[in-house]
Amino acid sequence: MKQRGRHRRRKRGQALRAFLAGTALALTAAATMISASQATVAANPGTLKPLTSSAETAPLRLKESQVPKSSLDRLSAAMGRPVGVSAVLGSADRLLRDAIDCTAGERTALPVEPTATAAYCWDAADTRSWRAGAVTTSGDADNDGLWGANRVILSAWSRTGTAAEGGGLARVAFVDANDLNRPTYSWALLAVPVDDGRDFRGLVSQVSGMVWYQNKLLVTASGDGGDALYVYDMNRVQRATVDSSAVGRVRGGWSADGAQWVLPAVASYRPAAGTGAARPDYLSLDRSTAPDSLVASEWLSGDDDTAGRLWRYDFSGAPGRSGLLATDTGGYARVAEAYVTKASGSGPVLSRDSQWYLGRAAHTEGDHGTLWRQNPKDPAKATRCGADETRSCWSGESESLSYWEQTGEVWSQSGRMLFALPLASIDRSLG
Numbered sequence: 001m002k003q004r005g006r007h008r009r010r011k012r013g014q015a016l017r018a019f020l021a022g023t024a025l026a027l028t029a030a031a032t033m034i035s036a037s038q039a040t041v042a043a044n045p046g047t048l049k050p051l052t053s054s055a056e057t058a059p060l061r062l063k064e065s066q067v068p069k070s071s072l073d074r075l076s077a078a079m080g081r082p083v084g085v086s087a088v089l090g091s092a093d094r095l096l097r098d099a100i101d102c103t104a105g106e107r108t109a110l111p112v113e114p115t116a117t118a119a120y121c122w123d124a125a126d127t128r129s130w131r132a133g134a135v136t137t138s139g140d141a142d143n144d145g146l147w148g149a150n151r152v153i154l155s156a157w158s159r160t161g162t163a164a165e166g167g168g169l170a171r172v173a174f175v176d177a178n179d180l181n182r183p184t185y186s187w188a189l190l191a192v193p194v195d196d197g198r199d200f201r202g203l204v205s206q207v208s209g210m211v212w213y214q215n216k217l218l219v220t221a222s223g224d225g226g227d228a229l230y231v232y233d234m235n236r237v238q239r240a241t242v243d244s245s246a247v248g249r250v251r252g253g254w255s256a257d258g259a260q261w262v263l264p265a266v267a268s269y270r271p272a273a274g275t276g277a278a279r280p281d282y283l284s285l286d287r288s289t290a291p292d293s294l295v296a297s298e299w300l301s302g303d304d305d306t307a308g309r310l311w312r313y314d315f316s317g318a319p320g321r322s323g324l325l326a327t328d329t330g331g332y333a334r335v336a337e338a339y340v341t342k343a344s345g346s347g348p349v350l351s352r353d354s355q356w357y358l359g360r361a362a363h364t365e366g367d368h369g370t371l372w373r374q375n376p377k378d379p380a381k382a383t384r385c386g387a388d389e390t391r392s393c394w395s396g397e398s399e400s401l402s403y404w405e406q407t408g409e410v411w412s413q414s415g416r417m418l419f420a421l422p423l424a425s426i427d428r429s430l431g
Helices: 002-031 054-060 069-079 085-090 423-430
Strands: 062-066 118-121 131-137 152-159 169-176 184-194 199-202 210-213 216-220 229-233 247-250 253-256 261-271 282-286 293-297 308-314 335-341 346-352 355-360 370-374 402-404 409-414 417-422
Touching: 054 308, 054 335, 069 184, 069 261, 085 169, 085 184, 131 216, 131 282, 131 402, 131 409, 152 210, 184 229, 184 247, 184 253, 199 247, 210 282, 216 282, 253 261, 282 402, 293 346, 308 346, 335 355, 346 402, 370 423, 409 423, 417 423
Parallel strands: 131 210, 184 261, 282 346
Antiparallel strands: 062 261, 118 417, 131 152, 152 169, 169 184, 184 199, 210 216, 216 229, 229 261, 247 253, 282 293, 293 308, 308 335, 346 355, 355 370, 402 409, 409 417
């Protein structure tokens, strides 16, 4: 029986790869219909310019603030003993569909070139009114690519609007990726303790950046009280006991807007005061540096001539600071390296071996974007596709580039599609 099962999975995998290749051909044909004006929107941004003076890098520093342990302990005493990732995966009861089972409209979110080698779509009813955000994996969390014995993908989603309107929430899907022929998932609400740990509120943010490193999850916090990043402890997951649309303490227990689990923040990072202070919009992990580093970038409108900044912070190696950024005696995380890019409108960022990969949003909603590779020495390169050799070949709404070192894959998502492709194929497509 096991041999037949493996045979069926292998045949399905072969069929899926063939199907994705056919999808890429169809998307390439569609790319030829992009007008010349659209194809030339993303002018070549050239090389990266290093930022070296303290006047240039000081505005990028972040001040760390930790939630008092007493508040976290009070919350867990009321909600019940915290659990870890394996418990969340054990409750996974929702299924991602293979690309072959997704609609043609959903598949248009996939890159034209290079071709995705794995792709899945989220259920429309389960994600209605929510927007896909960043992706990170157990390949970020640990250098063996596993969290315990599990392969895990985390996918962030945000609901627009204010808390008063029932919006402004953020949640993360914990995807059991041990069997990628049948990935299942469960939801956890991102929360912030309030009232000294007697209650919690939802995180009000579009999670465009997210990195899981060691036992911490760092997420972007745009518009939430001036904080730039929130930090969550992956060993401190709380169970929601009431299934309702409310958030926090309710009659009979605790509710998380229908999610089974709650992640309460344990720390945050706030941008420096003053002119030019940066708020990270996109994040990724770079394991090719020593020490490992958190890569960040800021979003600027594609119609803005202002150059965007890319930078990195070192992770701490100090005892008791697992998964946190390295800080100085004043509690500031300072920049380890920073650059300026002329790729305005850039989105997701990835850095590895001195190469920086930047996704640029589509000029027109529904079109494909551009994926640039830059460094301080060589001219920038982008994939070209279609009969007119347009650079609009990447996914148009992608907000994440997460490299899984053990598999050599880059994971991202756009629209309702979660997908992966080898970093080697990205480099080959860039020439």
